[in-house]
Amino acid sequence: MNPIPSVLQVLLVVTVAPSVSWWIKKIKASSQNRVGPTLLQVYSDLGKLFRKGMVISNQASWIFHVMPYILFSAVLVAASMVPIFFKGSLLGFSGDAILFVYLLVLGRFFMALAALDTGTTFGGMGSSREMTLSSLAEPALLLSFFALAYHAGTLSIEGMVSHFGSQSPLQILFFGSLAFGAMLIITLAESGRIPIDNPATHLELTMIHEAMILEYSGRYLALIEWGHQIKQFLFLSLLVNIFFPWGLAEPGAGAALFLGSLFFLIKIFSLAFVIGWIEVHTAKLRLFRVPDLLAIAFVLAVVSLLGQLMIGQ
Amino acid sequence: MSMEHESILSLIHFMGMAFLIFSFAMIASPQLLSCVRFYALHSLSLAVITALIAYGNHVEHLIVPAILTLVLKTWVIPQIFFKLTRRLGVHREIESYINIPFSLVLSTLLVFAAYYTTGDLKVLRPVFSNEFIPLAIATILIGMLMMATRKNAVSQVLGLLLLENGLFLMAVTMTFGMPLLVELGIFFDVLVGAIIMGIFVFKIRNAFEGIDVDDLTVLKG
Amino acid sequence: MELFFILQLAFYVLGGVFSLFASAEKENLSRATHLLAGIAGGCGMVYSLAVLFGAPQVSYLFPAGLPLLGSLEFVVDPLSAFFVFLISFLSLATSIFAIGYTRTSQLQKGVPLLGFLYNFFILTMVLVVTVRNIFYFLIFWELMSIASYFLVVHKHERPEARRAGFIYFVMTHIGTAFITSAFILLFVNTGSFQFDPLSAHAPLLSPAWKNGIFLCALIGFGAKAGMIPLHIWLPEAHPQAPSHVSALMSGVMIKTAIYGLLRFLFLFLGKPFAWWGSAILIFAIFSTLFGVLYALMEQDLKKLLAFSSIENIGIILLGIGMAVFFSATNQPVLASFAVVAALYHVMNHAAFKGLLFLSAGAVLSQTHTGNMENLGGLIKKMPWTAFCFLVSAAAISALPPLNGFVSEWLTFVSLLMGFKSESVGIRFFAPILASLLAFASALVATCFVKAFGIIFLGTPRSKCVSESREVDFSMKLGMGMLAACCVLFALLAPVIISLLGKVAQQFFGSEVLSQHFVRKAFLIDPAGLSQFAPSWAFIAIVVVVLCILIATRVFLGKGTIRIGPSWDCGVKALSPHMQYTATGFSKPLRRIFSFLYQPTRRVEVEDEGHEILRTARRFESKVHPFFEETFYRPLSKWIGIVSQKVKAIQTGHIQLYLSYIFVTLVLLLIFLRLSR
Amino acid sequence: MSILYLLSVPLAFAFLSLVFTSKVLVRSFFLLGTMVLAVAGWWLVFQSNPKEKIFAFGENLMMDSFCALFILIIVSIGLLSSLYAAGYLFKEDESAIPLVKLKRYAFFFHLFLFTMLLTVCSNNLGIMWIAIEGTTLASAFLVNVDDKKSSIEAAWKYLILCTVGIALALFGIILVYYSAISGAIGDGKDFLHWTFLMEHARQLDPEVMKLAFIFILVGYGTKSGLAPFHSWLPDAHSQAPSPVSALLSGVLLSCAIFGIVRFHALTQIVTNSQFSGNLLIFFGLLSVAIATPFILIQGDYKRLFAYSSVEHMGLVAVGFGFGGLFGIYGALLHIINHAFTKSLLFFSSGHLLHHYRTKEIQKINGIIKTSPLLGGIFFLGVLAIAGLPPFSIFVSEFVILASGFIAKRFAVCAILLLLLILVFAGLLKHASSMVFGKSEQPVHSEKSLLMDGVLCIGVVLILVMGVYLPTPLNHLLQEASLVIQGKN
Structure with missing residues (x-):
């Protein structure tokens, strides 16, 4: 099968990702009866950042310079493994869910190091909190993947998506909903949304993700922001394609691709609406209450696995 | 011959009783020198018993140990003790962990235990007459009691010699005595043992100004 | 191939003898000893790789000196070859590192003895994994412990070195006692001291004997491997040894215990029982979790690395546990996959843990302090060491392109193959174990972000960092080799797995194909x-990084860069003490897991009069060492009390001694009378 | 006749040493005596065929492979001890011992060797009893060479306790003699000959034999330092000068065990039950159990090695108790290994006393810094006695453990392993606190080549025996274990 649609898919992911984060900002603004940024505003911000010069700390070492590229490439490789607009993907054959999760860990590892590099308190605080919370989130994410793998019989994401595509919704409703709940909480944690981390503010009490990239500016900041938006988009597309897989086009179908991807965009924007709605209606949790939320996600994943075992497929 | 046999038998029993009384006397004597004298008498009765058994059963090679006991244990060893106590100027009384009446009660208990355990012993069919076995074991137990309760080094040695006498009586009544060579060796050992213990008592008195065994408790743990 | 085997032993002996005459001023002799050790490592790699690639088994018979106890026979089959390769390649790297390291001020005095013990230590390890006789296995096993004991106690002026040495030697001895009883139980069954009759007789063992032998072997080898309840010596002993030795101890010595365990489980005990698998899995998951949780709380770098060795031993045991479970439910192919996963992690751990200890040694040799709190900003002074530490930190946190991820992925998959077994218990617990493994590896990532960040990044926290400069060439070469291995073992994964498949064949018969x-x-x-x-993942990441670099360079040009001070909220006095410290970094986890750590903190506050602006003079926070406090300390206190009590029977009174004799005599007579 | 020659050598040199007046002559004849004895002993043992027995003095004296082993130990350790004593006691510096004491020491030393050889060579159980009593009397003087208060006390306790013990043993011998007579086997002359009794063991009465073995076990057990009767051992061995305590610990205890094993062999055949074996295992285990706490919290290193002797004698008793080829072979090998290792340890403690003038473990640290040779050998010696592999003790402990597992006594072996670990921990704690660390006391270090030479010979011996066992020794051991099992 020709690789062109999958290459196209990666490019499409890269371009559509900022629009989803714009859509969430738009929902928040409208619910606070503000106007909110226009669609072009997000893209122009990125463009502006790319063109601006950079102010780099005198303490920074080569890790500070290398980190944005590693982060962006890790997210990009992860994106090329996940079927988004249709059931195929560029590098899906080379790995499975574990590789996907650990690619994100690679990005986070270097981001935490770069945060410590400039020797500021914010960097240390951000990396310490980020690594702690992500190490609590990772087992829940992997366990929900394992629960899905138990049902789908394979660990590769492509396999899971095509398997759940052919399943009738009623059959997987019970354990699927539990796994969806767990994955949703993890998506909020990974993309740094409200209940866990406040993306919009620079108040040291609340920021985790922002604290790490405080020292960045110009091109590096653009790459990091963009990577972050792609990662968020990836998680949302994972949720959509695994739990609401209907209408996703087969890899070969030329014409159906457009229809399938259109249908996918609708689904993704509605899920983004849900994220935005959650963000508006919940307050940020205290830092040491977040482990309880992640524990809930872990329990949901365990129960979904137990459910499958008890009911027996 | 039989009458003579009876009289020898009764004589032996009388000496056996004397043997037991003297061991009681030794444990009950408050004075060191009287204890040594009783030891001499105790060995004398042992010698007589041995001689009588030898004569009664025509066991010639028992005569030599009888004479040796007579010479060594009734005369040589007591002399050593007398010279020792005189030279050392050791005070005469015998200190003990338990007072004399209590030690007498204990020794009677031991004698009763000896008779109870070995009185009707089917296993040991002694050559001569079987009531001497409990007597010998009683003497051994009294010797042990004496050693375990006396504070004075010399009286400990006396307890040991009392124990040896019990053993020797057992040997004589059980098997008409060991082969001559072994008997000589045992006597020689007992004699040298007594001499060396005497030397050591002398050393203790020099070092500790007194032969009270309680000072000898420096080495612990 | 026998020639290379003899050559290796000869070179070690030669190296040892050479070092006895070397002394501080005669530099070239100490360099020669480590060179010889390196060459010996090279020979070892030659014949072990040959055997792994299919050459016939290398076997050698020494004339036995002792009667009654069998012959001293050495055979290098695929399993031994794998471990010999491991020992040789790591000792090659550490020897090259040691050439420079022994010259630094760290180890000026006692060099001759150190060189001799170093060579002797590697020699005994090679002998342990190749000997084929019970009695001589135990002799080399204890010689290995003696050599490592003297290496741990090398700087014996410090009381903690002596204490660590003591704990290490006693715990090893306890392990050896169990191993001895396991071996003798086997000997009693088969009547021979050689290994081959033991494995031949394996199927005829009765269940009671098998369970007994399994327990003894598990406890014995577990104590040496640092399994969780028996691990207390590892964080004490490894930091005390010189760094290139603790690299060997962590990288390879605890793996000889894994070698012993494998030989028992799959060769001597025939078909295992299912509960063995679950027992090993339980110990494994505890080791993994407790290992990393305690590693996170450490300030001393080498103690942190020692605890992380416990964690990696847990991962290896997870693989072995699943292998035992699969072979108990007779699925040999799945079992061999799990064994391959465990062996692969053994090799990877040797590579990156060796590199971690070597770079820690490099840092120690320059800054003379292992405490992370007063390091920082070393990346500017020691770039090469920092790069190697970064590579090994990334590898141990299982980041994709490197070898850590490959063996972690294999362990994950071997755990998840539990789905295929029919027992519901394992179908449920296998994924739970896998998620706990994920949790542990995420914590490892946190731990090594802390380690690398606090030591190498940010601004120097104390002046001892300023005098340090990059280590000399031989140390860099040693570290570079191991860093290259971390990448190589990832790219060559298919080749390595087919080699490990041969070892699995030795366990599960020939129907297991690569x-x-x-x-x-x-x-x-x-x-x-x-x-x-793995190769595709590596290429994908590298290509994408290059594309982005080139794309931004081409489309947006060079881009102006202005160097300015880090953001200091306008305070204008961003002092190094404002940075996060190692204790601070692990503070959130200490709070979340306070039920386990029971943290205690002591703050000495000093206020010059006004109580608002008080300055904390001294802050001390301690974590409750669970196992020492609840089991080992009370045990030793109890033994002390009992001994004091028993001491009372020797009061010095002669009468008492006499009554001991008489009472025993009377009791014996009564016993005789009753028993008739 | 050659046994009589062997016995006459020490006797002759004992009385010879009283004759001389100058210290140099006494010293040289003292050394000459043990050298001649050693050569005579080795020649006698290694030229005779281990299979058959050599009789002398009307079958009262006998030498078979079992006795030959002990002769080897006595003469070798005697030689080592006299070499060490030549350097340790006969030194010329200010604290030299007066000539009269040296002559007395030489006299009793050779007498002591004579009595031990007599014990081992005697076929007649009565003569064996007399010889063992002789060893007590001879060594009583050796214990308190320097007339300090504590050494007199130790000698006194040693004398009284051992004499009481041996008296009880006499009772056992009487019982054996009695059962021989009541069995009415042959003419009365050689009823006490061990070889005779072994041949006619079937006719002896089992009940009397059991009673006799109990008295023998209590009697000779006191002499060999088994558990409840061991109280004299730490005092005597720690107060005696080092060459003497090496001889006491290494050889005298083994000769007492020799006595017990002879009766054990006899009882095993007479009662053909494990009665005596179980008793030996019980008391052996009790000795190891009682010695362990003392080793753990000991303050004085000579007492530490004395208690380690109690522990190793317990191990030997357990080895004989397990029985079988492995058990007896291991126990005999353990006696030899223990003799050499323990004497090395006492020689090194003599060195320590010589250098540091104190027996306190706390007061000595950093030996490796002040005198590396002594520190190294001392530490290796302690590792050897703790039973670590390259040394010989590990070989025999392994064989004894193997025999324990063969005899299916898992509980006993488990307890033994646990106790051995505790002993190892105790010994290591003391040794590492003494050898390592900073040393601050002044050291009176005048080197004596002879003493260091003996130490080096000792270390080399136990290392070699850990790896290689000479074949003639191996034949002797195999033959001896057959003799004890009564199969030859």
């Missing part, structure tokens, strides 16, 4: 769960 695990460049699992191509 194409069950490898298809061209892909690692596949026999249960068909998933596939993974």
